[in-house]
Amino acid sequence: MSLFVLVIVAVLWQCHTASSQEDSGHYIAAVYEHRVMLNPNPSDVCSRQEALEHMSKNLEIFEEQATEAAKQGAQIIVFPEDGIQGFNFTRQSIQGYVESIPYPKSVTWSPCLHPQRFPNTEVLHRLSCMARSNRMYLVANMPDQQECNHSDPLCPPDGKYIFNTDVVFRDDGTLIAKYHKQNLYFEAAFDTPPEYEHVTFDTPFAGKFGIFTCFDILFYEPSITLIEKYKVKQIVYPTAWMNQLPLLSAIQIQQSFATAFGLNFLAANIHRIDLNMTGSGIYTPSHSVHHYDTDTEEGRLLVTKVPVLTNSGGGSFKSNVWDVSSVQSHPQSSFCVNRDQECGGPSIPRLESAQAPSSTFHAIMMYDNYTFVPLVETQGDLTVCDGCFCCRVTYQRTNAISELYSLGAFNGLHTVHGIYYLEVCALVKCADSSWESCGEGVTEAESSLDFHLQGNFTTPYIFPQILASEMQLATPDSTGWDSGSYFMSKKGMSGGLVTAALYGRVYERDHKPV
Numbered sequence: 001m002s003l004f005v006l007v008i009v010a011v012l013w014q015c016h017t018a019s020s021q022e023d024s025g026h027y028i029a030a031v032y033e034h035r036v037m038l039n040p041n042p043s044d045v046c047s048r049q050e051a052l053e054h055m056s057k058n059l060e061i062f063e064e065q066a067t068e069a070a071k072q073g074a075q076i077i078v079f080p081e082d083g084i085q086g087f088n089f090t091r092q093s094i095q096g097y098v099e100s101i102p103y104p105k106s107v108t109w110s111p112c113l114h115p116q117r118f119p120n121t122e123v124l125h126r127l128s129c130m131a132r133s134n135r136m137y138l139v140a141n142m143p144d145q146q147e148c149n150h151s152d153p154l155c156p157p158d159g160k161y162i163f164n165t166d167v168v169f170r171d172d173g174t175l176i177a178k179y180h181k182q183n184l185y186f187e188a189a190f191d192t193p194p195e196y197e198h199v200t201f202d203t204p205f206a207g208k209f210g211i212f213t214c215f216d217i218l219f220y221e222p223s224i225t226l227i228e229k230y231k232v233k234q235i236v237y238p239t240a241w242m243n244q245l246p247l248l249s250a251i252q253i254q255q256s257f258a259t260a261f262g263l264n265f266l267a268a269n270i271h272r273i274d275l276n277m278t279g280s281g282i283y284t285p286s287h288s289v290h291h292y293d294t295d296t297e298e299g300r301l302l303v304t305k306v307p308v309l310t311n312s313g314g315g316s317f318k319s320n321v322w323d324v325s326s327v328q329s330h331p332q333s334s335f336c337v338n339r340d341q342e343c344g345g346p347s348i349p350r351l352e353s354a355q356a357p358s359s360t361f362h363a364i365m366m367y368d369n370y371t372f373v374p375l376v377e378t379q380g381d382l383t384v385c386d387g388c389f390c391c392r393v394t395y396q397r398t399n400a401i402s403e404l405y406s407l408g409a410f411n412g413l414h415t416v417h418g419i420y421y422l423e424v425c426a427l428v429k430c431a432d433s434s435w436e437s438c439g440e441g442v443t444e445a446e447s448s449l450d451f452h453l454q455g456n457f458t459t460p461y462i463f464p465q466i467l468a469s470e471m472q473l474a475t476p477d478s479t480g481w482d483s484g485s486y487f488m489s490k491k492g493m494s495g496g497l498v499t500a501a502l503y504g505r506v507y508e509r510d511h512k513p514v
Contacts, residue, residue, distance in 0.1 A: 027205040030069035030077040030136075030303040031268040033280040033291055034061065038086040038272075043093050051085070051096030052122055058084050059126045062140070065301050070134035072303040075171070075205050078139040080268040080280070081164070081181075081214050081238040084123060085143065089189040091162065098145040098162055099123055104175050112173040124167070124175065132173030137203055139268075141166050141213065141238040143189070144178065154194045164190045166211050166238055168201050177201040181213040182222055185418070196221045200230055206264075206308045208232055214239040217253055218420055220507040224461070227261050233309035234264040241269050243276050245441030246428050246467070246499045247366050250279025251290045255473050256463035256503065258283035264306050271299050282306060292471045360384055363408075365426070365439025367416035370408035372438050375427075386411040389458075391425030391502075392485075395451040401496075403447045404430040406438040409455070419511055423504035425455040429497065445469045445496030454487035455502055463503040464488045468495035 037057045039046070046054075062079055069077045085097040099121050102109060111121055112128035123142055131138035144165035148155035155161070164187060168177035179199040184190055199222075200210050210232035212223050217237070226232050235257075241250040250269050258265035265283040272278075273294050281290030282304050289304045360373050373384040379396040389411035410424045429445045431437035446469070466474040466488075472495055476488045488502055 025308050026305045027075050027203075027308060028073045028303065029264075029266050029282050029306045030065075030072070030074035030301060031266050031280050031282055032062070032065045032069070032077065032079055033269050033271045033278065033300045033302075034058070034065075034080050034083045035271040035297055035299045036080075036083050036086050039089075042086060042088040043090050045093050046096045048096045048120065054086075055084050055097065055123060056126075059123070061299070063126070063130055065299070066130045066134045066136065066138065068301060069303055070136055074136055074303050076137040076139070076203065076236070076266070078236050078238060078266045078268040079141065080270045081141045081166075081240040082270060083141060083238070083240075083268075087187070087240060091156075091189050094143055094162065094189040098143040100146065101142075101144040101165060101167060101178050102175070104177055109175055110173040111175065127167065128169050128173040128175065131169035131171060135171045137171055138169045139166060139211070139236045139238060139266075144180065152194065154191075156191060161191045161193075162189060163193060164213065166199075166213055166236075168211065168236075177211065179211045179213070181216060183215040183219050185215040196225070198222050198225055198230055200226070200232060206234055206306075207310065209234045209236055211236050213237070214241060215418070217257060218418065218505065219510075220505075223257075224507070227263070231311050232263070233311065234306075235266065237265060237267040239267060239269050240277060241279060243279060244366065245443065246439070247424070247426060247465075247501055247503060249292070249467070249471070250277075251281055251288075251292050251471065251473055252465045252467055252499075253463070253503075254279070254281055255283050255288050255290070256465040258285060258288070259465075259475070259479070260461070260463045262309075264309055266306075271297075273297065285309075286475065288473060288475075290473060361435050363436055363439045365408060365410070365428070366414075368410050368412065368414055368422070370410045370424075370426070370439060372406040372408045372435070374435065374438075375405040375407065382407055384409045389423050389456065391453070391455040393425075393427055393451055393453045395427075395449050398448040398450060398492075399446070401447040403445060403496075404433055404435075404438070405447070405449070405497075406430060406435070408439065413509070421506040421509035423455065423457050423459060423506055424501060425453055426499065426501040426503075427451060427453055427497070428499050428501075442498060443469070443471055445498050447496050448493050449497045449500075450491040450493075451497075451500060452487060452489045453500055453502060454482070454485045455504070456484065457486050457502070457504045459504050459506045461505045461507065462486050463505070465499065465501050465503060466490055466493075466497070467499040468493060469498060470495065 111124040112132045115125045144163045146161045164181035166179045180193040210226035243249040254267040262285040269280040270277045279292045291300045371386045381394045383392040386409040391409040408426045431440040479488045
């Protein structure tokens with residue numbers, strides 16, 4: 001071999017090695033927002049064959065999208081909750097759709113290679129072959145039926161649990177994980193698991209992933225335990241989320257979760273604009289690729305490169321977790337709206353403001369009674385309180401648009417469509433020129449605001465979110481704790497501000513009377 005050829009080979013090898021080293025810190029992920037084909041009569045009982053024919057229509061689309069994702073180099077793909085069978089079933093009418101999924105920790109099984117090992121597992125077979133043929137990890141959602149003994153006090157009368165279940169397949173088709181959804185949302189067909197499940201799975205390209213489903217994101221179990229105890233830095237998240245503005249659209253809560261904990265978050269939602277379902281994304285601590293579409297009926301595949309996060313170096317964003325008990329004693333807040341109310345719980349730091357709250361009013365936002373103060377000047381420094389929980393914003397409008405904004409505070413137990421305790425500071429665009437419209441959902445804004453928003457939170461679990469006009473997400477310039485208050489700042493937004501919020505969850509006060 002000539003010297004010239006040896007040099008060329010050496011150079012090519014060095015380039016290949018450098019390229020491999022450069023890509024070793026990343027992997028390619030895919031999520032698919034699926035326009036699920038629904039059973040038009042979900043409360044009617046159907047046969048297994050009828051159920052398979054229905055599910056096959058959705059699985060065919062999954063197969064097409066997995067193949068396309070593989071062509072783009074995807075190493076893992078996530079499909080949405082209820083994406084195979086749909087929803088609104090009764091316990092009786094879902095029977096044709098269920099399969100008995102073995103526990104991967106007890107059984108090593110590739111349904112694609114051994115389809116006859118367990119009976120009536122046609123869907124598992126299709127999903128396993130999908131993963132195997134495309135050489136990618138695959139996450140999907142389906143019903144799981146497990147027999148139980150009547151000595152179990154929670155065992156249903158018919159002697160079997162039916163769970164809303166996520167399944168995970170390795171890139172060779174082996175079933176490696178399953179997770180039963182803990183926090184159900186009006187799902188009459190499914191049972192709540194008798195015990196909390198904290199499910200993780202390992203990959204060669206990104207290490208450990210955790211998994212939970214849809215409504216789970218608002219509760220401590222299992223999501224927070226996965227992060228705090230099991231130290232996961234990547235989450236896969238099948239969901240069937242119905243958007244609710246101004247605070248809980250799918251993309252808002254997905255991005256804010258990734259931002260709050262400094263992790264990667266792979267979220268796949270259903271696409272049914274007739275049911276207000278859309279919003280999927282692949283989120284890292286510093287950027288996102290997301291999809292939100294209320295105009296078309298088509299699904300959407302997202303594929304992007306994602307940095308590998310480790311416990312020792314999870315990016316520049318740090319977790320919000322903060323020891324509330326470490327705050328030194330502070331005098332009672334001077335901004336308590338109800339002077340007869342005691343400020344119980346941990347000592348609450350004061351918010352020093354150049355302007356005490358004035359012209360406060362109340363309006364319903366997300367079914368909760370918020371206390372608001374209007375932003376009436378082009379710049380200002382305002383504080384508003386709900387009891388002893390106070391929110392402050394310093395702001396400056398950067399254009400002369402006369403849209404109405406207000407700063408709202410809520411401290412209390414949310415009781416509609418779920419019971420959970422909140423502390424929320426929210427800067428929102430009002431729907432029209434009336435104060436009563438503040439808190440209604442809007443999607444467009446022309447006003448650009450620079451702001452610094454903060455609150456004297458008693459919880460470390462705070463989810464920062466910024467939503468711009470036309471459902472675009474913005475990333476805060478900075479977040480963190482300062483003198484016992486949590487803050488978020490943003491300048492130079494490219495679009496009009498719709499919502500800027502610090503969404504705090506006080507998990508220990510869930511279900512407790514206020």
